[in-house]
Amino acid sequence: MNMTRDNKPVLITGGCGFIGCNLADRLATRGDQVAVLDNHARAGVRENAQWLKSRHGDRIAIVTGDVRDSIPVIELVREAKAVLHLAAQVAVTSSVDDPVDDFEINARGTLNVLEAVRLHNPCAPVLFASTNKVYGRLIRDNQIARIDQRYQPIDPVLAAGVSEAAPLDLYSPYGCSKGAADQYVHDYARVYGLRTAVLRMSCIYGPRQFGNEDQGWIAHFLLSALRGMRLTIYGDGCQVRDALFVGDAVEAWLAVLDNIETTRGRVFNLGGGPSNAVSLLELIALISQGSGAKIQFGFADWRPGDQPWYVTDVSALTAATGWQPKTPLVTGLGALQSWLTARFMQQRGQEALA
Numbered sequence: 136m137n138m139t140r141d142n143k144p145v146l147i148t149g150g151c152g153f154i155g156c157n158l159a160d161r162l163a164t165r166g167d168q169v170a171v172l173d174n175h176a177r178a179g180v181r182e183n184a185q186w187l188k189s190r191h192g193d194r195i196a197i198v199t200g201d202v203r204d205s206i207p208v209i210e211l212v213r214e215a216k217a218v219l220h221l222a223a224q225v226a227v228t229s230s231v232d233d234p235v236d237d238f239e240i241n242a243r244g245t246l247n248v249l250e251a252v253r254l255h256n257p258c259a260p261v262l263f264a265s266t267n268k269v270y271g272r273l274i275r276d277n278q279i280a281r282i283d284q285r286y287q288p289i290d291p292v293l294a295a296g297v298s299e300a301a302p303l304d305l306y307s308p309y310g311c312s313k314g315a316a317d318q319y320v321h322d323y324a325r326v327y328g329l330r331t332a333v334l335r336m337s338c339i340y341g342p343r344q345f346g347n348e349d350q351g352w353i354a355h356f357l358l359s360a361l362r363g364m365r366l367t368i369y370g371d372g373c374q375v376r377d378a379l380f381v382g383d384a385v386e387a388w389l390a391v392l393d394n395i396e397t398t399r400g401r402v403f404n405l406g407g408g409p410s411n412a413v414s415l416l417e418l419i420a421l422i423s424q425g426s427g428a429k430i431q432f433g434f435a436d437w438r439p440g441d442q443p444w445y446v447t448d449v450s451a452l453t454a455a456t457g458w459q460p461k462t463p464l465v466t467g468l469g470a471l472q473s474w475l476t477a478r479f480m481q482q483r484g485q486e487a488l489a
């Protein structure tokens with residue numbers, strides 16, 4: 136499918152967010168028109184909107200609106216050649232504090248998007264940003280061993296990564312709302328024949344990520360190191376994630392979109408895979424090595440739904456599209472560090488002038 140052929144925009148919900156704005160930038164750079172729907176709920180994302188406008192002008196239209204409101208959703212979906220649905224309440228912690236709000240945005244908002252496509256533009260491909268949280272804890276305590284500063288599954292088959300065959304075990308309100316949305320998106324391909332695909336993402340990191348303690352932990356760790364702030368580690372710090380650089384994640388999304396006749400009706404796990412797996416304590420050591428600064432940290436209780444180990448098996452996505460992660464963790468960390476440092480210095484400069 137040649138997505139650049141006609142002039143209709145690709146609609147990105149949550150397109151001012153971290154992953155969404157990187158996707159918008161890449162699509163506009165290759166010549167696609169882009170429409171963004173975002174309510175700017177995430178602190179900092181107006182900066183991403185300005186960045187997109189400064190780089191692409193009229194090629195990107197940014198509409199302020201909410202996926203809970205079906206009117207703007209229908210208006211934008213009607214005109215779109217494809218829909219990338221990323222708008223979400225993104226933090227497990229916030230979902231525990233306010234599960235109704237989380238449900239309305241993540242589950243109800245996704246149903247609004249699907250209904251708009253079904254009723255007004257049923258040929259448009261729909262890609263959904265799901266999460267590894269739909270697999271729950273995945274692993275029992277007696278199935279993992281702690282080796283130095285990380286957990287590792289005892290079974291070497293599992294250690295190679297989690298495939299799409301793993302059973303769903305929605306954990307935490309965020310896991311439930313995203314899991315419900317994930318299943319609706321998948322089912323609309325079966326029941327209504329929509330051209331949908333689900334991407335269950337592990338930890339994505341990179342420039343334009345406004346990470347905080349609740350979501351975006353790699354950016355949060357780097358930023359805390361820059362600011363000389365003490366980190367709190369929830370759990371023992373040996374929990375492992377496979378990190379995927381945002382540039383590689385964007386290429387994966389485009390690969391699924393551009394091969395929609397092959398990928399429609401499918402679910403894919405998306406992450407950096409075993410070679411980009413890192414524990415919290417290992418990341419702190421890596422950041423310290425890179426910056427020469429000693430990072431201060433303390434410990435607090437585990438948070439609900441936190442997986443001790445999650446590493447993606449990307450082979451289904453590779454088989455379907457040829458995509459593979461390319462950016463090694465240290466290279467990606469360097470890119471994020473450079474972006475955060477430049478932004479931090481700029482802010483300091485502005486504060487000094489004020």
Ligand SMILES: NC(=O)c1ccc[n+]([C@@H]2O[C@H](COP(=O)([O-])OP(=O)(O)OC[C@H]3O[C@@H](n4cnc5c(N)ncnc54)[C@H](O)[C@@H]3O)[C@@H](O)[C@H]2O)c1
Pocket residue numbers: 148149150151152153154155172173174175176177180200201202203220221222223224225240244264265266267313335336337338339340345351
């Ligand atoms: N970053 C990751 O590691 C990761 C991992 C798994 C899944 N995801 C999913 O990927 C998507 C993007 O995540 P991100 O890291 O870019 O987060 P983000 O917070 O940077 O982006 C989400 C965007 O959605 C917008 N938004 C929130 N509520 C909205 C609403 N009701 N209507 C319209 N816009 C709304 C926010 O303002 C923000 O710009 C989310 O769906 C998230 O659940 C992210």
